[in-house]
Amino acid sequence: MINIAVLGYGTVGSGVVEVITTNKESIARRIGDDIRIKYVLDLREFPGSPIEDILVHDFDTIINDDEVDIVVEAMGGINPAYSFAKASLEHGKSYCTSNKELVAKYGPELLELSEKMNKNFLFEASVGGGIPIIRPLNQSLTADEIMEITGILNGTTNYILTKMSKEGLDFDTVLKEAQDLGYAERNPEADVEGYDACRKIAILTSLAYGQHVDYEDIYTEGITKISDVDFKYASKLGRVIKLFGKSKRAGDKFFAMVAPFMIDDNDPLYSVNGVLNGILVKGNVLGDVMFYGSGAGKLPTASAVVSDVVDAAKHKNTHIMQIWSSKKLELSDVGEAQSKFFVRMTGTADAKLEEVTEAFGDVQVINVENVTGEFGFVTGVMTETEFTQASEKVAGIITRIRME
Amino acid sequence: MINIAVLGYGTVGSGVVEVITTNKESIARRIGDDIRIKYVLDLREFPGSPIEDILVHDFDTIINDDEVDIVVEAMGGINPAYSFAKASLEHGKSYCTSNKELVAKYGPELLELSEKMNKNFLFEASVGGGIPIIRPLNQSLTADEIMEITGILNGTTNYILTKMSKEGLDFDTVLKEAQDLGYAERNPEADVEGYDACRKIAILTSLAYGQHVDYEDIYTEGITKISDVDFKYASKLGRVIKLFGKSKRAGDKFFAMVAPFMIDDNDPLYSVNGVLNGILVKGNVLGDVMFYGSGAGKLPTASAVVSDVVDAAKHKNTHIMQIWSSKKLELSDVGEAQSKFFVRMTGTADAKLEEVTEAFGDVQVINVENVTGEFGFVTGVMTETEFTQASEKVAGIITRIRME
DSSP states (O other), X not given: OEEEEEEOOSHHHHHHHHHHHHTHHHHHHHHTSOEEEEEEEOSSOOTTSTTGGGEESOHHHHHTOTTEEEEEEOOOSSTTHHXXXXXXXXXXXXXXXXXXXXXHHHHXXXXXXXXXXXXXXXXXXXXXXXXXXXXXXXXXSTTSOEEEXXXXXXXXXXXXXXXXXXXXXXXXXXXXXXXXXXXXXXXXXXXXXXXHHHHHHHHHHHHHHSEEOOGGGSEEOOSTTOOHHHHHHHHHTTOEEEEEEEEEEETTEEEEEEEEEEEOTTSGGGGOOTTEEEEEEEETTTEEEXXXXXXXXXXXXXXXXXXXXXXXXXXXXXXXXXXXXXXXXXXXXXXXOEEEEEEEEESOHHHHHHHHHHHHSSOEEEOOTTOOSEEEEEXXXXXXXXXHHHHHTSSOEEEEEEEO | OEEEEEEOOSHHHHHHHHHHHHTXXXXXXXXXXXXXXXXXXXXXXXXXXXXXXXXXXXXXXXXXXXXXXXXXEOOOSSTTHHHHHHHHHHTTOEEEEOOHHHHHHHHHHHHHHHHHTTXXXXXXXXXXXXXXXXXXXXXXXXXXXEEEEEEEOOHHHHHHHHHHHHHOOOHHHHHXXXXXXXSSOSSOHHHHTSXXXXXXXXXXXXXXXXXXOOGXXXXXXXXXXXXXXXXXXXXXXXXXXXXXXXXXXXXXXXXXXXXXXXXXXXXXXXXXXXXXXXXXEEETTTEEEEEEEESSOHHHHHHXXXXXXXXXXXXXXXXXXXXXXXXXXXOOOGGGOEEEEEEEEESXXXXXXXXXXXXXXXXXXXXXXXXXXXXXXXXXXXXXXXXXXXXXXXXXXXXXXXXX
8 A cells, every 4th residue: 555645635636636536546557555544634624625634734744754655745845845854764755746846946955865765756737737747747858968958838928929829919918817817826927927928948968968047047038029910920920939948959058048939830839729738748869859748727736746656656665766966067158159149120121221231240120911011020040149239230120039 | 697598680670789878877776786787689690790709509598597587689570589579587697678560460379378387578769769668568557447448659760751731742752761761671561551550559458457459350451551632631721640559448448549640739649750659548546648769779778678688687587567368458440449530532512521421421622722623621530431431422532631
């Protein structure tokens, strides 16, 4: 019998209980042993709920119960999750979590502790919700050097951008609608400013290269400046705009960035729409492989958490190797990162093309019907620094979006 | 030091040597030990090649060398692969293979033997080439009951169908071109008749449900009857035609089929084009998840084989559980399988609609510019048997393609 304790009975935590209850038999077959939820920890009461009898309010009850093999945390945030994780591992319990803040910040330390204790610290659900990506990175893409990871890693922003793209609406209107539907938080900052995607690409990049990427080092730009007019140009170019978390290896240099990109339909991520997530990984021998599915939501996320529980149960006294040392991966200056740029500028192309060409080199001009007083152009491939320098030589830039 | 022997120095075998040589360092880091290719077995000579010194012609050299930990087979076909696999496992060597014929036919027996010997029989590359799908099915989607698997599992046919769709060419023209480019065999039967996809969906379905699916039980229809005119109707309907390997659970019943399907852009497999493969898995709690990438090719396939080598090396004396018993999974009669059908019929809709409606119920009529003497229609959802019965009541059916 494998005994687990679930910390937090919110969306994901109650999903974990539901998944284990629903698929009890097939999960037991996978583990080769029965599984029981012995405790649910939450500060609230849930009178009349099926977990009423196993609800506890004090973490010590769990930590001091030697029968508990696996602690599942679905609370989010650094505190008290970090101390709960440490205490669980120190008491010889594996720890499975969907908590990306915790993993991005303390991943290497908790992995090291789990190795020392011969237990496991697993976090499949911390990136890509239900999409298997952490385990494939650790265990399937092992023959390759990872050259690039590009992900649509945040369902809220992808929902907003998809809706703007398909319906021609502006950002504020769609954000409000997303909030009313529960797809966006009342305080949407973590999503729309790219902070959520930033932690996720930090986790993936750390696992891909085996060294710790500090998410604070990652250049991060959200989608709040993306407008309905940008989408008119995108549409003219046969493109859509997506918020990418992206990291890349170029020789000995590593780049990482979160920013909106304008992409065409040659990009497998082009058709990843709505709240779905997609993660494209490029290996040096494998080429491109993409993982696609529900990046959030109660049951998909819980499914990923429970897959970790199954893995932890199958490896009760064996540490599963995940290479993520606390040695810091130094990211190169984002100024050296290269892309094309789409630019919107006040005035007319006729009047300004010479000035633009002098600053940016040859560009492709785009004019869109019913958009007046401005024009658009696409540069060649250049570095961020070159782009900034060129921008300073011209007047009237409204906005710029990177292009793949 | 982990010593491996590679059986067969053709496309995949030489790819395995290249991948291990190229990524020696990162592979060693993943394994936690050095890796060495001690032997390559091939009947041919390769004078001047880097493997000249490790080339052997006699399998006994390998099997009798206790230093060999892992045998990698990239020969294909049942003989002698089956006896090599058995002998390797019996001699305490793990066996990693890309050989779908072997796995589809002898999977359960060889898995049982590997368990008995506490070694591993791994076959990530047997389905989906470089795409991680076997390991995710076994180790990531463990919290779910798998409800449905739908895959574009054969790159050759997908290349042909994509080309027909985009360029309006007929089957024979595109097949010839594919043969000239090396994307199709001179004898293309295994691909275009769906036999290859059939073995692959048999393997995936067996792993999803833990019981053996005999590929000979799977209704299999290839793409040789798909014509350029079919694509004109598809295009009018905003659809494309894809060869699917498909299996489905409906209560206690299991269905499996290989056949062309007409799909729209709500299907994540819609944009899987050219030689690429995509596999969509539906879990009862997870929802849809898709895996996408190179389904064939020297290095992608070799990358998957080597990921198995890494796994076998990390589990030198531990059997990795894969649930696939020799107990046969009884598939339900394909006559009970349900879908919509697209039908082409001689004559005009005006003249025949009454007769068609009487046989099939309400249908959606499609006429295509420049296609005369016939018309198309789409039925509602019906079983295969109902469709056959209705077809017998009308005259002039040219072709039918299932629709999702």
